[in-house]
Amino acid sequence: MKELFPIKQVNGFIFSLLLTVIALSVYFMDMSFKVGMTILLITAFIQAIVQFVLFMHAGESEDKRTIFTTLYYSALIALVTIFGSLLTMVWDMM
Amino acid sequence: MNIDQTKPLEYGTHKNEMNILGFWIFLGAEIMLFATLFTSYFIYENRIGSGPSGAEIFEITPVLIETIVLLTSSFTIGLAINAMRLNRTKATLWFLAITLVLGATFLSVEIYEFIHYYHIGVTLQTSGFTGILLTTLGTHGAHVTFGLFWGIAIFLQIKKRGLTLETANKSFIYSLYWHFLDVMWIFIFSFIYLKGMM
Numbered sequence A: 001m002k003e004l005f006p007i008k009q010v011n012g013f014i015f016s017l018l019l020t021v022i023a024l025s026v027y028f029m030d031m032s033f034k035v036g037m038t039i040l041l042i043t044a045f046i047q048a049i050v051q052f053v054l055f056m057h058a059g060e061s062e063d064k065r066t067i068f069t070t071l072y073y074s075a076l077i078a079l080v081t082i083f084g085s086l087l088t089m090v091w092d093m094m
Numbered sequence B: 001m002n003i004d005q006t007k008p009l010e011y012g013t014h015k016n017e018m019n020i021l022g023f024w025i026f027l028g029a030e031i032m033l034f035a036t037l038f039t040s041y042f043i044y045e046n047r048i049g050s051g052p053s054g055a056e057i058f059e060i061t062p063v064l065i066e067t068i069v070l071l072t073s074s075f076t077i078g079l080a081i082n083a084m085r086l087n088r089t090k091a092t093l094w095f096l097a098i099t100l101v102l103g104a105t106f107l108s109v110e111i112y113e114f115i116h117y118y119h120i121g122v123t124l125q126t127s128g129f130t131g132i133l134l135t136t137l138g139t140h141g142a143h144v145t146f147g148l149f150w151g152i153a154i155f156l157q158i159k160k161r162g163l164t165l166e167t168a169n170k171s172f173i174y175s176l177y178w179h180f181l182d183v184m185w186i187f188i189f190s191f192i193y194l195k196g197m198m
Helices: A007-028 A033-055 A064-089 B014-044 B060-085 B089-119 B128-161 B165-197
Strands: none
Touching (some): A033 B165, B014 B165
16 A cells, blocks of 8 residues: 555645645635735746656656756746737836 | 556556656647647647737636635645555545546536637637637646546445555556646747737
8 A cells, every 4th residue: 555655746746735725825815916926927937847757757757858948938938928928018018 | 467566556666667658758749739739739829810919818817716726726636545445445536536526627627618709709610719718728728638538447346456566557647637738828828828818
């Protein structure tokens, strides 16, 4: 039975629950928008990394470099698309 | 067919390895798909017209249930892959079944949420904000629905054929897909719901 619940994954699960609780604090506690967004950005990206590396085994095969290159590339495109659009279409109007 | 015994079954042949790598590249494309949805969401977020804003329609309870259910299902599919690597067919099937039940629970709550939105007058046509909100949530929900049917197919195939080079490979790729949906939900949870309710 024990080998069916490897400690690494159990810890990863507890850690992601913990991150969710920390993220929830922006709803239950009073804080400024800036502090709240900082907390959300940090917890969301750590969660994503926990999932990719721990649960999805991104780093264990021989194609590790190709997999991480794909991930970095798509994350870069995603961030450029999101923040580029925010910069030109939302933030300059304030 | 060269079977490499030193690696887990799902990486056993060159073709298996390439299948997994190919799926990672597909996930890269999926990240960009969701990035464009998030971009549109952030642009339309405050364009509420005469409709309600996020703070008015979001409710913490269903969102919290969805988050915890999906997070747990991501954990159980990870356990299924672990059991698969130990060659424990029965345990693999059990964890897969739990994952599917949790996935169905998530979907039920989301459908309830959508019906609720419809009843309070939040539709695709209400405002720019509600349009992109429902599109983004709907795209994720459609992915989960597809994943549910895919998971049932994998379950039946393992039950029928046992853990082979093919079924192990398919299950591993399925687990990647399911974890990915959880990652996307984390971003929806943080930057749509929590940001909206803050």
